[in-house]
Amino acid sequence: MFIKPFVALALVLVALSGAAQAQLSDTEQKIVAAVQQRSPAALVLLEKAVRINSGTLNPEGVRAVGDLFRAELDALGFQTRWIDMPPAMKRAGHLVATHDGGQGQRLLLLGHLDTVFEKSSAVPLWERHGDWVRGQGVNDMKGGDVILLEALRALQAVGALAPARIDVMLTGDEERTGRPLTVARADLVALAKKADYALSFESSHRHQGTDSVSIARRAAGGWVLRVKGKPGHSMGVFSSASGHGAVYEAARILNAFREQVVEPHLTFNPGLVYGGTEVRYAEDSATATVLGKSNVIARDAEVRGDLRYLSPEQGERARQKMQSIVTTGNLPGTSATIRFTETYPPMPPTEAGQQLAARYSQASQDAGLGRIELLDPGWRGAGDVQFVAPYTVGIDGLGAQGRGAHTDDEALEIASIERGAIRAALLIYRLTRPAP
Structure with missing residues (x-):
């Protein structure tokens, strides 16, 4: 019952993303250049975040990563706040940032601060091996958090962030969600109800040499x-x-x-x-x-x-x-x-999600980074985007590419930070531009 509709959506996505590529505008070319110029600094930021243990049950570490990213968002002109959870929940809380330029469609950007690696983990915090980095949560999902921040920074660099309406929520307990869920995800749901689109920066997957994005995730x-x-x-x-x-x-x-x-x-x-x-x-x-x-x-x-x-x-x-x-x-x-x-909750595939994925694929192609395919939902676990799916149109998998998530060998391909930030920045720019 579910295979045929999903395959149909995938075929439509390929057809749409294979349409004649538009040239990048002057502003979009500047966005790409801004991302590329920041690539070395982006890796430095990632290392700072990964060297802080932020296992879900280490609230001090989660909060420290939140403070690091909060400073970045403050510098970009966002209004930031920390949402504490009830003490009995034993969770650090969430970071929320809002930028209301008053124009265009409103976006909700999602990430999480915690990892599956608790303070007792013997996995090294950070080890670089050539073009790859191994470390705690480097792929899931501090790499995605950095891509989110670098995309916003590139938009600011070219003056394209000022008019945008964007909310960012980085949760502190995605890997081991606090209870009750009605409390742990109440603020996320409230933001989703105001958003036209939700973009989640969980790690990206590559299937048979082609990058992919998710418009469906199964309930857990x-x-x-x-x-x-x-x-x-x-x-x-x-x-x-x-x-x-x-x-x-x-x-x-x-x-x-x-x-x-x-x-x-x-x-x-x-x-x-x-x-x-x-x-x-x-x-x-x-x-x-x-x-x-x-x-x-x-x-x-x-x-x-x-x-x-x-x-x-x-x-x-x-x-x-x-x-x-x-x-x-x-x-x-x-x-x-x-x-x-x-x-x-489940996030079933929808036509609106397919159309959003097609726009992401087109942005990638226009930047010379290839088309994006739909990932079969059986290849991805559960994530925060599922809580927003009933209220807005969302896609997931805009983050870094790597391997071994949740294992001792979790690693990230360094070049995927730049690729991901370019794709995300172009998509955000196109979604938030005021209608002509």
Whole structure:
């Protein structure tokens, strides 16, 4: 159901981006030159940011990166403010910057300050290897934050920023979102409701030699399966008196999920499975404790899984199918329940998103940087742009290119900073110009 519409959008994008290229205007040529002139300084700024550990659970580090970028935005003429989160949330908060020149369409530019690398991480903060840099969050997504800033700086250098209406939000907990989400993302949603377009600077992907951008991202949620059986001596397993036990019932349910719930762009991963006579789970450490013996029929079993889907309708279909499997056809002597949660809402592909991506692709081609393709949503995780998708038109993947995001080998291609800043600056310029 979802493959054909997405492929159709991709084909339209290729057709549009393959149209006759317009020449860069004099102002746009100056924008490109301004980005190129700043490339060495942009790398210095990136190094400053990456050398600050800003794991989500290190609020002081997140705030320090926020202070660094806030000074850059202040110098560009933005009105900046820091939004604190409630102390119980244990998150640093968010940086918001506003520039209201009073003309053109209003843009919302998105990034995040935190990384997956906490203070205890042994990954080096910064290591340069020729044309690449390895480090904590260098690709996801401090490189994207720098591209955002350099694009704005280039616009200011040629006098094109003054009339623009732009909001910037750099969240401090994208990698481990604070709870409740209604509080953690309330300010982001409020900004989205005022924006004509949202541009997110998460890392870019290259597929078969061509750069790509995302107009769709799958929801990120979860599920917890709890199964009950009759404890007893293992000699009685499968009997009418003892039943099959909780572990066999959990296995039946998981296999039925695999066989019956599969759809394109839908995934459901059982990341943690545990069972025995007694089970416990600690949310704060994501660890399970199990008591049991091989000669005792399991009384309890639990499974904690991930659920990703491309539209609300697909998500609802999946939940209904999974619920039916859990409560129908239970093995003798067992029962089961399942609970679902949603962390990031889905961002389904839209025609308006495709058109925005086509404009980004055209800007890239006009600058001699090649066309941009649509990235299959299965190749990208969840991100903050999904919270704004219901209220405005957004695209993601305008950030740096690299490899190994979220791993010990996370790295960034240095040249992608300049490419990304040129593309973003041209797109922002074209979107914010007052209508003739």
